[in-house]
Amino acid sequence: MRRSKAEATETVRTLLEVARAHFTEHGYANAALESIVQEANVTRGAVYHHFRSKKELFRVVLENAQREVADRVEREASTSDDLWQQLRLGCRAFVMAAVEERNRRILLIDGPAILGWETWREMDRAHSMRLLREQLGTMRDHGFFPAIPLEVLTHFISGGLNETALWLANQALQPNVADETMKALDALLEGFKHFR
Amino acid sequence: MRRSKAEATETVRTLLEVARAHFTEHGYANAALESIVQEANVTRGAVYHHFRSKKELFRVVLENAQREVADRVEREASTSDDLWQQLRLGCRAFVMAAVEERNRRILLIDGPAILGWETWREMDRAHSMRLLREQLGTMRDHGFFPAIPLEVLTHFISGGLNETALWLANQALQPNVADETMKALDALLEGFKHFR
DNA sequence: TTGTTTACATACATACTGTTTGTATGCTAA
DNA sequence: TTAGCATACAAACAGTATGTATGTAAACAA
Incomplete structure (x- = not known):
């Protein structure tokens, strides 16, 4: 055998x-x-x-998915060297990846519920959220958003992107809806510029 | 019997x-x-x-929790009649409520995982998200954020608040952390003013 | 007062996960 | 080259949870 x-x-x-x-x-x-x-x-x-268990199997599946998504985000973001543009491209790539069926439920819904929020958060911190946080940190070092603690900003944007992706995924997938959403995200991020 | x-x-x-x-x-x-x-x-x-089932029992528990939170949010928001102030107070009340242990897991973690995101979203729409959406709608009618579709803005903020609350709940509950977070939220919302 | 419905209790079927044990086979060191 | 051991599984079993079918005494309606 x-x-x-x-x-x-x-x-x-x-x-x-x-x-x-x-x-x-x-x-x-x-x-x-x-x-x-x-x-x-x-x-x-x-x-x-x-x-060790069904849960452990799920954990590894989730980790793979997270790594995939983070890779895509990083690759997209690195195609520019303008800080704002990197943020935009990264967020965009994240939403596009999280919308996909093979990622969505595992990443955003079952992940925290099955492994517990703390464990999930810790894993997320090591992947997609890490990138966002680093990016925002770099931007802060360049003088952006001085009024907002980095942690809060990171979590707010991350949560916003997650929810937006989940919502978008449940829309009738007309491509123009996705486009409009992305444009709206651009506008939202654009708004953060004013914190400079 | x-x-x-x-x-x-x-x-x-x-x-x-x-x-x-x-x-x-x-x-x-x-x-x-x-x-x-x-x-x-x-x-x-x-x-x-x-x-009918364990799931149904959970659904009713969730609905009660949602109603409670929505009531608190509405009550808080209605203490002002300035639109921005209402939004601020409402968001603040929501985070404070969602942080509480008896609400957090049921509302934000298990809810979508157990009932499915669509069902959960539908229930949420009828409660806390409804208030946010209405408020943002009113504000848009007063000329705010013309560049952003209401749906996207609502979901982004809602998701941001949810994640912020989950994060805050897992911090060592020093009251000043909560205070700082709230101030940061104020600053974030303040940023949206620039969309006018 | 009597018939019917309600509010449960009890016993049981069913569906999973997880554990234990068994076993054939690849691998490794003498 | 082969003896001995470790590994990769299979198969049977045990434990636990939900859900269902049925029984029953009390409340209520007539």
């Missing part, structure tokens, strides 16, 4: 992929491990060999 | 109260109905007589 090391990592990969699809489609609570392992052509024994 | 009508509504009241405490302390998933009914001195039969 035993598989080679290469086969084992492949098993884990498949498991993570299938699990992500099931968590996305049914939500964590309604995603039965049994269904997941059936689709991955293993048994629940395999899961509990590689992961 | 049968109780009078008055006793029955009392049973429901107790059930809702105990359930709210358990949902608050352990989260929806880890709050066993069995523990809830034991503390309420009934059996699970009573629950399934008055509610």
